[in-house]
Amino acid sequence: MSGKIKLMWLVLVVALLTATSSPNLKQQKGSPKLLIIGSYFSGNFGGVIERRYEVLRAFIVNYSDDTLKFWGTDCHPTELFSITKNDYVHLSDEECNNAEFEQLTIPPHRSLLIPLKLLIEKQPDELVRLKVEMKFYKWFKSNDFKADSKFHDPEILNDTVSLKYNKDGSSYALTADWDEQEQKEKLNLPTASFHLLTNEERKHYTITIDQNKIFKRTNQEYLYEEKEFFILPVTVHNDSNDTLRYCSMTCSWQGFYRIDNDAFEILSTACTKNVPTMIIVLPHSTHTRNIAFILKKDNQTKNPFFKVGLNINTSGSFFLYHEELYRYNIVWSNKIQFTPK
Numbered sequence: 001m002s003g004k005i006k007l008m009w010l011v012l013v014v015a016l017l018t019a020t021s022s023p024n025l026k027q028q029k030g031s032p033k034l035l036i037i038g039s040y041f042s043g044n045f046g047g048v049i050e051r052r053y054e055v056l057r058a059f060i061v062n063y064s065d066d067t068l069k070f071w072g073t074d075c076h077p078t079e080l081f082s083i084t085k086n087d088y089v090h091l092s093d094e095e096c097n098n099a100e101f102e103q104l105t106i107p108p109h110r111s112l113l114i115p116l117k118l119l120i121e122k123q124p125d126e127l128v129r130l131k132v133e134m135k136f137y138k139w140f141k142s143n144d145f146k147a148d149s150k151f152h153d154p155e156i157l158n159d160t161v162s163l164k165y166n167k168d169g170s171s172y173a174l175t176a177d178w179d180e181q182e183q184k185e186k187l188n189l190p191t192a193s194f195h196l197l198t199n200e201e202r203k204h205y206t207i208t209i210d211q212n213k214i215f216k217r218t219n220q221e222y223l224y225e226e227k228e229f230f231i232l233p234v235t236v237h238n239d240s241n242d243t244l245r246y247c248s249m250t251c252s253w254q255g256f257y258r259i260d261n262d263a264f265e266i267l268s269t270a271c272t273k274n275v276p277t278m279i280i281v282l283p284h285s286t287h288t289r290n291i292a293f294i295l296k297k298d299n300q301t302k303n304p305f306f307k308v309g310l311n312i313n314t315s316g317s318f319f320l321y322h323e324e325l326y327r328y329n330i331v332w333s334n335k336i337q338f339t340p341k
Contacts (some may be wrong), residue, residue, distance in 0.1 A: 194315065
């Protein structure tokens with residue numbers, strides 16, 4: 001076979017492979033994904049009938065550039081979801097006050113949180129591994145979803161979750177469980193109700209550090225083994241004409257700050273009462289926090305430069321999935337050079 005014929009044959013094969021694989025890649029990229037990320041305990045107590053629930057955080061993630069429209073319900077999850085049959089929990093429905101089924105939408109590159117209530121029939125005392133499946137019906141015109149859904153094939157979305165309990169019924173998690181949850185959180189996208197800072201807001205909300213105002217302190221206020229640490233004043237500027245309000249905590253507010261250099265560590269104080277709060281910064285004014293940090297012994301100023309980031313979340317409330325408050329809307333300060341004195 002001549003070189004010219006070989007070249008033409010190679011081009012033909014590549015073209016055929018591209019034509020065959022492209023639709024699949026496009027479909028995979030645009031397909032929604034179901035992620036089960038953690039759970040929490042809930043219950044109805046004090047009434048005639050007491051109920052205890054393990055509530056799964058189920059996310060439907062829209063990775064596509066288009067708005068995702070599908071059929072959903074806020075009260076009959078058992079019509080669309082199912083879990084592995086077991087001796088301890090089963091998926092629970094709610095009483096419906098509105099329409100049982102409705103059109104739901106997820107904006108491009110966002111997710112939707114659907115709490116799935118598992119009624120605890122018998123307190124688990126071992127590992128309960130569940131496969132969660134959802135019959136995902138993309139939107140079709142209908143006045144009776146239950147009747148018309150028989151003529152439409154759903155896409156099956158699924159994920160798994162492990163619920164671990166001790167012999168006394170207490171729940172626990174291993175390092176591997178936290179690692180798995182962290183990997184899922186990386187696959188997740190901001191929920192549809194979560195406000196991401198706009199470019200205009202980022203122009204108005206800025207952070208500055210004056211490295212000349214860093215000073216050394218020594219006491220037992222912070223939780224770490226050293227006695228010597230440094231105080232770093234971090235200033236939030238609101239250069240807009242409106243009052244800035246962003247989420248924080250009364251005690252563990254340090255969790256919203258981070259340093260982009262692993263040689264340094266932000267310190268936390270001991271908490272006796274820790275509740276959500278809002279930081280208020282009036283128009284064209286500032287708010288300063290003194291952040292305590294240490295220089296790690298195993299990395300003594302090999303890289304003395306760093307910036308401080310703060311999650312500025314202006315949505316005004318803590319969400320059912322409040323972990324995203326610590327993941328998005330990070331505003332970074334100017335870079336400084338730290339020189340221990």
